[in-house]
Amino acid sequence: MSTTTTTTANGPAYRPSAAKRAQVWLANHFAMLTAILVLLYLFLPVAYTFAFSFNDHGKTNIVWQGFTWEHWQDPCGVPGVCGSLVTSLQVGAISTLVATVLGTMMALAMVRYRFRGKAASNVLIFVPMATPEIVMGAALLTIFVQGFSNIGISLGFTTIVFAHIMFCLSFVVVTVKARIQSLDPRIEEAAQDLYASPMQTFWKVTFPLILPGIAGAAMLAFSLSFDDFIITNFVSGNESTFPKFVYVASRRGIPAEANVIGFSMFVLAVLLVVGAQFVGSVRASRVKE
């Protein structure tokens, strides 16, 4: 920016050469141009997934063989694909619900209270995020197989949900914590000055204010759960989730029906995020008025 103003400030007589102007333009837009290229790079495989959902493929869906609507007309046409999708949605819903409730409670305790063992709790919340998934998956497998099977819990739907709640929990805590930390405590103090009980203060003041944070945490938890493969692969036994179905199928070529489902989830999620942003901005402008 500053370069362009100084060159024109030299007077109307001075006109930099085209090459010079191109250079200045490039310098000013370098970050933005790189950013756009990186975004295109991020979307390239998504575009491939979309394109190959129309592939009129035979046994394997690897090379382009011609256009068809067939897979979009019957996305459940391949055995197992919709069953695994339903499992993933159920696991995601239960894990998100439990992890969001437990995580929000933990976040409230961590920000709003002072207590013995706070530092230790902080470490306990942080370490799962710094542990490679494969280690968590392996650890869960050993305890499920050598310990939990003795009390009648075998690998399957239940163990997947247990594991997913665990790894979503920490992410919910940090997300909600950030939101609570950004609140002005004077708002709550004002409520108490107006004789609101602690319960009333929480449900009428604090909770509505941190709700966007909780919603964001829930979305994060759901997307972590829905897309998890590594841990799920260890603890799922014979149960199949959508990512597991895709991984197993990838050895012989993923059926285009999986591309249809994967891309549809993408569109749904983007619409949801855009919608949430829109609601957020409408609410924000109302507050300003």
Next chain:
Amino acid sequence: MTALAHAAVDPGGVDPAPPAPEAAKRSWTAYLLLLPGVLWLGVFFLLPLVQLAAVSLQSRYPGFAGYYYRDLNFANYASALTDYAPHFARSFLYAGLATLLAFALAYPLAYAMAFKAGKWRNLMMICVIAPFFTSFILRTFAWSQILADEGWVVGGLELLHLLPGGQIINTPVAVVAGLTYNFLPFMVLPIYASLERADPRVIEAGGDLYANGFTTFRTVTLPMSMPGVLAGTLLTFIPAAGDFVNMELLGPQQGKMVGNVINDQFLAIPGGYPVAAALSFTLMAAILVMVFLYVRRFGTEELV
């Protein structure tokens, strides 16, 4: 880590409010609030790790694959460290390269979002997060199509005589490319979060003091974004070092990473539990030590 969550949830950013007066609150409520979550992490995170440690010292019943007895068999660790040293080396090398590449790609993007995007900022944020919503295995598989021998990438490079081997897929290059791609958003979000919190006037001041663009960047902008860079490199390196999916879908048959060994020993090879557990523990310990050293060298209080 907070940086990631912060950026993921609240792209608009919020001004930090004054800290809450905490002293007045009674602590038993805090324990009640914490209890269920702490119990959950105890039973499903700490306890399994203890069990994993126990398994890593177990011995096999000779002739009965899949049956183990309690023992203090440190030979499992010796095997993990000697037989699989190349796998560890590859994991850390590929994850390190992917982290560097992701940083090189993520920084300009985060910078543009924070300082150049204006009203496009939220849209760009959505674009960074959106690819997450297509299953990462589908996207990784798409890379195997993009980088395939008959694909346009290989064709283009061969046309320019830039590809002496004539192949990308099934090579370590494809693995590093896949790792870079898959964990890039984890690098972008925290860097963006810390740049977004930086005061642009401080950067302008650098220019006012006659620093050129690069000097301002090196001495003002980059240090201000260090908490984000730190969180981003950890969030990229840790999952990349433990990953096996990219190697499985994009990499060569020989020369796997440690994640592949752990996965196979647990799920495909009968009787592999003890050594696989020792490998997992070694991986975790190595990563924790690296994280500790790294955070001590570059760290700020903002991390934990």
